[in-house]
Amino acid sequence: QSVLTQPPSVSAAPGQKVTISCSGRSSNIGDNYVSWYQQFPGTAPKVLIFDNNKRPSGTPDRFSGSKSGTSATLGITGLQTGDEADYYCGTWDNSLTGEVFGTGTKVIVL
Amino acid sequence: EVQLVESGGGLVQPGGSLRLSCVASGFAFSDQYMDWVRQAPGKGLEWVGRIRDKANSYVTDYAASVKGRFTVSRDDSENSLYLQMNNLKSEDTAVYYCASTGSFLPWGQGTLVTVSS
Numbered sequence: 237q238s239v240l241t242q243p244p245s246v247s248a249a250p251g252q253k254v255t256i257s258c259s260g261r262s263s264n265i266g267d268n269y270v271s272w273y274q275q276f277p278g279t280a281p282k283v284l285i286f287d288n289n290k291r292p293s294g295t296p297d298r299f300s301g302s303k304s305g306t307s308a309t310l311g312i313t314g315l316q317t318g319d320e321a322d323y324y325c326g327t328w329d330n331s332l333t334g335e336v337f338g339t340g341t342k343v344i345v346l
Numbered sequence: 347e348v349q350l351v352e353s354g355g356g357l358v359q360p361g362g363s364l365r366l367s368c369v370a371s372g373f374a375f376s377d378q379y380m381d382w383v384r385q386a387p388g389k390g391l392e393w394v395g396r397i398r399d400k401a402n403s404y405v406t407d408y409a410a411s412v413k414g415r416f417t418v419s420r421d422d423s424e425n426s427l428y429l430q431m432n433n434l435k436s437e438d439t440a441v442y443y444c445a446s447t448g449s450f451l452p453w454g455q456g457t458l459v460t461v462s463s
Contacts, residue, residue: 238390271448273391280443280453281391292450324391326447333407335381335393335447 239264240325240338247344252315256341258308258325264336268328270308272301275322284323285310317345348372348452350444355457362434362461368427368444368454376400376422381447382429384440385456392440393447394418394429412438434461 241259248254258270270288273281283292285301288308300311308325325338354366366382379402382394395408395418406418417430427444439461444454 269448280456281445283450283452286448286450290450292452326391328448334409335383335396337383337391337393340390 238339239329239332239336240327242323242325242338242341244339245342245344247346248315249346250315250317253311253313254315254343255312256310256323256325256343258310258338260306260308260327260336262306263331264306264327264329265303265308266306267330270301270303270325270327272299272308272310273324273326275324281324312343315343315345319343320345350452350454352442352444352454352457355442355459357460357462358434359463360435360461363430363432364434364459366429366431366442366444366457366459368429370425370427370444373451375425378446378449378451380418380420380427381445382416382418382427383443383445383447383453384438384459385443386437386440389440394442396447397427431459434459436461 246254272285274284275281284299288303289301298313302309323341329336349371352368358364379398381396384392397418398405415433419428441456441458443456
């Protein structure tokens, strides 16, 4: 089972903002960088955010990441229908000695 | 272009073996930690294993679910990553991705492994 907890879904109208939370513990989020991934059905995950808040080239600045203590947050502003996808957080866990991922959150554009 | 391309997936019987490959291009492969991540049908992401770089003695780590059955290796001269999977079980059925988690590098497109009799 996933070590990091995310809400199953979040929703908002086009143009609005959504935030996705990722809750962990001191051995993972509390001590390591967090990444965020976007996945459309039938395709590979795409890196949206790495090192808590850095965007790879190609990631629009509508996407932002932050971390505080043992939690991380992905924000999406100016929501678009094309943002409907599954989103996962991920980080290293020092106790498990492995990468751990969140439960995944489906973004729904109303 | 930065790219990771997996191959080697297919249908295998329970107890069988399979070797996955991943060829990297467009970046300094030898400097990167590399991971295998899998996703069972309709499920979330599950990390499988990691191999570090030469500077870190190519140390490997594995998920508890595959430890003792799977082996991650690499050939930096060929820019290639491998996953040797032995004693496969039905619960190993998944799409397997090659990635460098925690970095900005894109993941591979994935290769499907189906374990069934």
